[in-house]
Amino acid sequence: MKVQIPRGVQDILPEQAGLWRAIESKAADICERYGYEEIRTPIFEYAEVFSRSVGDTTDIVQKEMYTFQDKGGRLLSLRPEGTAPVVRAYVENKRFGHPVQPAKFYYIGPMFRYERPQAGRYRQFVQFGVEALGSDDPAIDAEVISLAYRFYVEMGLKNLQLSINSLGDKESRKAYKEALIAHFKPRIGEFCEDCQNRLEKNPLRILDCKVDRDHPLMKESPVILDYLNGESKEFFDKVLRYLDQLQIPYTIDPHLVRGLDYYHHTTFEIMSTKEGFGAITSLCGGGRYNGLVEEFGGPSVPGIGFALSIERLIASLEAEGIRIPTEKQTDVFIVTQGEAAKDYSVLLLQQLRSLGLKADRDYMDRKMKAQLKAADRLNSKYAAIIGDSEMERQVVLLRKMDTGEQREIPMSRFAEEFQRVVGGGA
Missing domain, CATH: 3.40.50.800 (Anticodon-binding domain)
Incomplete structure (x- = not known):
């Protein structure tokens, strides 16, 4: 019998492992400079950890999670992302009571999603991410964005674009959802089944649809920035002002909504603009979330974070012809x-x-x-x-x-x- 590796995963051979170690070392180094501490969570959690946090209307929960029953009949899932496990650990271990606040964590580890494998995207992939919990200061939004951007710069990438938007507070997001429902509802029958199911539950997810992205209603859809209340506008303006001070270039993208249920206020992506990199240009995504800690039984504590794929980073390094020195030497x-x-x-x-x-x-x-x-x-x-x-x-x-x-x-x-x-x- 010929045994082969399953589809959507990869072997990292000794000659490649040096590059992975160099990237992980750089990630740890920059996090420690920014005051973030490493956290390691289990590879599997109760399925509810993700369905309650990521949102049961998302593709991740509906289509991509590896979920199974253990011998006790409990429903478990291989982790598809890192934020929910970190927040679960934060609440379970009562880190909100720790004297050092905000709590600032980073993680590097494998995630699992059942999706169509393509260049730089696997069913088992490694994410590097950070989470800062406990502060609603816009300055920490700028810090998190700066950390992600600085990481790519120090890895040598030059063809980068930071896109940023605001989803506003709960009140602003609610007004925007209502506007989206009113916009799409008269012609929702022209959209795919997933979009039809999401209309009432989470209409922001319609804007992420790959099937109907060229539908005329997509281009004409309401813009979130038009629905921000005064407080949300002030918050967003401060984040942008801090990025200006840090000399981090950005583009405001009013269509960047990141439909995960827990996002509020700042949302951002870092993309590769290198010609020929591929159809999927996103390298990193993140944003601020309020209410997620409460979902796990903790106090009302805000958070912000990002996650990026190491595989996508390696693909972008190759696209720009950047070689990271990894040559080993024996004494x-x-x-x-x-x-x-x-x-x-x-x-x-x-x-x-x-x-x-x-x-x-x-x-x-x-x-x-x-x-x-x-x-x-x-x-x-x-x-x-x-x-x-x-x-x-x-x-x-x-x-x-x-x-x-x-x-x-x-x-x-x-x-x-x-x-x-x-x-x-x-």
């Missing part, structure tokens, strides 16, 4: 000839590794010339050569791989002496 490769030398190399290898050095040796019983080629393939700085002659004289022949320069070091102090050589760059 020393032990080359042996003869049984006595091979036996000794086992102990020497352990001594070197215990000093924190990257060391390896041949396990394929190859000739010395082939072992030196193996050292070269591993990008080793040095080769420690031990043959019958060296065993008799109790020395190790140390060769610098790039110059061929050699010197002998007594076996009794080789590990410590070599540590000094590497530390001093000799």
Whole structure:
């Protein structure tokens, strides 16, 4: 039987893993600079965590979640996104009572959605995201947007576009929903079944429809900015003013609504404008949510966050021809000839590794010339050569791989002496 990987997932092989580590390291570094702490939540949760938070009218809940019953008959789902689990953990562990407020978290981990695989989009994908809970200050909206934008800039991307909009407060969003219902209802029969089902429950989701996106009513639909009350307008203006101060370019997109049920006020996306990147240009999305903490039994606490796909980031790096240095280097490769030398190399290898050095040796019983080629393939700085002659004289022949320069070091102090050589760059 030929066993193959399931559709929509991928193997990340050793030669690719270095890039992933570099990206994850950069994400962690920038989050720590901004004062965000790592949180790790389970890969599966009760299905209700997502149906109550993401919204039971969304494609994620209706079509894309991997949901199953456990042996106790409980309905569980592989997490399709990161915000709901973070908020659930925040409430369950009473982090709203923690002395450091707002609570600022970041996460990096796999998510799962059953959707059609395409370039840069998988059924198992890795998301990097942040959540800031506890503050309704527009300045933290600007901080979250700045963090996401700065992350892409520091990864080297240049073809970026930040689109931003406001959904307003509860009152403004309600007025906008009513306007959308009035706009679409007379001709809703011309739309797909999903749009018809969403008209009363969540008409904002109609604006995200891929099937009917070219319908004339879409272009003529009401604009949310026309329905913002005074307080919501003031909030949005402050966010934009802070972005101006941070010199982060943006475009106001009144059609950017992000139909997830918990969004209010600020909503944003960062897209790639690189020609030829593909039909799906979105790299990152986020926004402010009010009421989600209460959905999980917590106090009335606002939040804002974003999530981005690592796979989409890698695709955008490739599109812009950006290469992240990930070349691995071994400090020393032990080359042996003869049984006595091979036996000794086992102990020497352990001594070197215990000093924190990257060391390896041949396990394929190859000739010395082939072992030196193996050292070269591993990008080793040095080769420690031990043959019958060296065993008799109790020395190790140390060769610098790039110059061929050699010197002998007594076996009794080789590990410590070599540590000094590497530390001093000799």
